[in-house]
Amino acid sequence: xxxxxxxxxxxxxxxxxxxxxxxxxxxxxxxxxxxxxxxxxxxxxxxxxxxxxxxxxxxxxxxxxxxxxxxxxxxxxxxxxxxxxxxxxxxxxxxxxxxxxxxxxxxxxx
Amino acid sequence: xxxxxxxxxxxxxxxxxxxxxxxxxxxxxxxxxxxxxxxxxxxxxxxxxxxxxxxxxxxxxxxxxxxxxxxxxxxxxxxxxxxxxxxxxxxxxxxxxxxxxxxxxxxxxxxxxxxxxxxxxxxxxxxxxxxxxxxxxxxxxxxxxxxxxxxxxxxxxxxxxx
Numbered sequence: 001x002x003x004x005x006x007x008x009x010x011x012x013x014x015x016x017x018x019x020x021x022x023x024x025x026x027x028x029x030x031x032x033x034x035x036x037x038x039x040x041x042x043x044x045x046x047x048x049x050x051x052x053x054x055x056x057x058x059x060x061x062x063x064x065x066x067x068x069x070x071x072x073x074x075x076x077x078x079x080x081x082x083x084x085x086x087x088x089x090x091x092x093x094x095x096x097x098x099x100x101x102x103x104x105x106x107x108x109x110x
Numbered sequence: 111x112x113x114x115x116x117x118x119x120x121x122x123x124x125x126x127x128x129x130x131x132x133x134x135x136x137x138x139x140x141x142x143x144x145x146x147x148x149x150x151x152x153x154x155x156x157x158x159x160x161x162x163x164x165x166x167x168x169x170x171x172x173x174x175x176x177x178x179x180x181x182x183x184x185x186x187x188x189x190x191x192x193x194x195x196x197x198x199x200x201x202x203x204x205x206x207x208x209x210x211x212x213x214x215x216x217x218x219x220x221x222x223x224x225x226x227x228x229x230x231x232x233x234x235x236x237x238x239x240x241x242x243x244x245x246x247x248x249x250x251x252x253x254x255x256x257x258x259x260x261x262x263x264x265x266x267x268x269x270x271x272x
Binding site for chain 1: 202
């Protein structure tokens, strides 16, 4: 494997790991349920995306031809993340989860 | 149920076929045969779950739209990451977004896009499908968020579907 590929893979892995970590920190730091929905659904998308990219580069650099199956992981994640976020939000409104102070507007009655 | 040997949703069938080729280890005779079977079977089985077939008008806008959404996901992820790490408390808001789209498929694409682009999650839709409830993590002003979504995402979708 070339040196360049190794650096690219390491950089992408570190970047993806950092983003996933920030998503997890957001889960702990943000004040209420609705704001916490944002951290994991978004930061992790980029995190998983870059980790997947480094996997594509790794297996391609090994010289077994370019392999795109990992891309599907990200595609499936992109398709399912909004649905789960939406269901979580609906469930939260159903049980009238409290919103943080300073939230503008109201969730709907279910 | 299998009244005829047809592909009720050619685009779905094509997507399934290509997905199967990528999933299987290299394109071979077996993967093509199985891919064709899946591309026929799955649309037939899920036929009743699809509300109505969307009518695409300008399908060629789609790749540009996907690229723009991907770029927005990356750019805006940084702002959410920054917001999480900065000591300032965000200013969240529930925003009622007036929908211009009518096709259920198009609305679900828009809602998914809103959820994927950081800073906003689509939470609910009114029963008459006219208003989308959005939760924004840090909204400077409601109108700005609404204008942003309309110009960036709903306009191209309107061109694509209606």
